Amino acid sequence: RLSQRLQSVADFVSKGARVADIGSDHAYLPAYLVQEGTIDFAVAGEVVEGPFNIAKNHINDINLHNKIDVRLANGLAAIEKDDQIDNIVIAGMGGILISEILDADIKKLKQVKRLILQPNNHEDTLRQWLDNQGFRIVDEKILLEAGKFYEIIVAEPTDCFTENSVSTDRKLSVKELIFGPKLLLDKSDIFCKKWEKERDTLNKILKRLPEEQVAKRVELQAKKQKIEEILK
Ligand code: SAM
Structure with missing residues (x-):
């Protein structure tokens, strides 16, 4: 099998x-x-x-x-x-x-x-x-x-x-490139689970990342924002 x-x-x-x-x-x-x-x-x-x-x-x-x-x-x-x-x-x-x-x-x-x-x-x-x-x-x-x-x-x-x-x-x-055009239409439970997990990981990284790493913080924030938009 x-x-x-x-x-x-x-x-x-x-x-x-x-x-x-x-x-x-x-x-x-x-x-x-x-x-x-x-x-x-x-x-x-x-x-x-x-x-x-x-x-x-x-x-x-x-x-x-x-x-x-x-x-x-x-x-x-x-x-x-x-x-x-x-x-x-x-x-x-x-x-x-x-x-x-x-x-x-x-x-x-x-x-x-x-x-x-x-x-x-x-x-x-x-x-x-x-x-x-x-x-x-x-x-x-x-x-x-x-x-x-x-x-x-x-x-x-x-x-x-x-x-x-x-x-x-x-x-x-x-958005379609990141999340998948068909997966986005479906937004299945597993899809949401994956991106909730990804968002939680980003939150953890952002918490530890020093304030002076501005560029990196902006990049991760933008990523997180995209995830939050599709999870809404
Ligand atoms: N396709 C199977 C699956 O999904 O279960 C095996 C996946 S296995 C993790 C990846 C396989 O791809 C390995 O056996 C590796 O040797 C082979 N591989 C990597 N690059 C390759 C290439 N350029 N041409 C042919 N095989 C390649």
């Missing part, structure tokens, strides 16, 4: 998709998707040899090597044209690293229909990257597991991305 986090990621994969799971580690996610009959083909990309070997052995052991290709590769280099990948999953890494992986090989995204991303932090940086490149955030989910909050961002290319045309799309606001 998958963790709640990976299960939620899996739920966003389109039925019948050809999936690349980048940074697959143990390859649990593609194995689950094939076993469930959601998909028929996946590439599991992993840049570190240890996890790559474990994943490869695991996929062989469960006899899925005809459907899941485990590849030792950096980022999107795992994807080859003939794979006809249309869903890319990148989960369990920092938001900045996810943006960098996507940015490093952006041409490979031209045939992709859906990105399912689960950044562990810096969600705003990742949303900004998606927005700048012409991806639209079509769905989001926030969950709490073992005391940690996780956000999942699902994005699809707009014509701006696929045809390189000038953006006429509405751009995300600063």
Whole structure:
């Protein structure tokens, strides 16, 4: 059984998709998707040899090597044209690293229909990257597991991305970048919990921060104010 986090990621994969799971580690996610009959083909990309070997052995052991290709590769280099990948999953890494992986090989995204991303932090940086490149955030989910909050961002290319045309799309606001356009609409209990916790942390930091650190105080106050506005 998958963790709640990976299960939620899996739920966003389109039925019948050809999936690349980048940074697959143990390859649990593609194995689950094939076993469930959601998909028929996946590439599991992993840049570190240890996890790559474990994943490869695991996929062989469960006899899925005809459907899941485990590849030792950096980022999107795992994807080859003939794979006809249309869903890319990148989960369990920092938001900045996810943006960098996507940015490093952006041409490979031209045939992709859906990105399912689960950044562990810096969600705003990742949303900004998606927005700048012409991806639209079509769905989001926030969950709490073992005391940690996780956000999942699902994005699809707009014509701006696929045809390189000038953006006429509405751009995300600063609030949407920070809190997530879909999560903001929903304002679920878990969402509120996450941002209440963040606000409490900021309060604690501000309490300890010397008065003379004016710039830092202004920055943290502004952050706190944004949180308080959306929690109202
Ligand atoms: N995706 C799995 C999940 O969500 O449970 C595994 C997450 S694990 C914390 C992150 C994995 O990404 C590690 O196995 C790491 O080696 C791999 N990784 C980091 N940078 C990578 C890159 N540039 N290309 C491929 N894999 C990468």
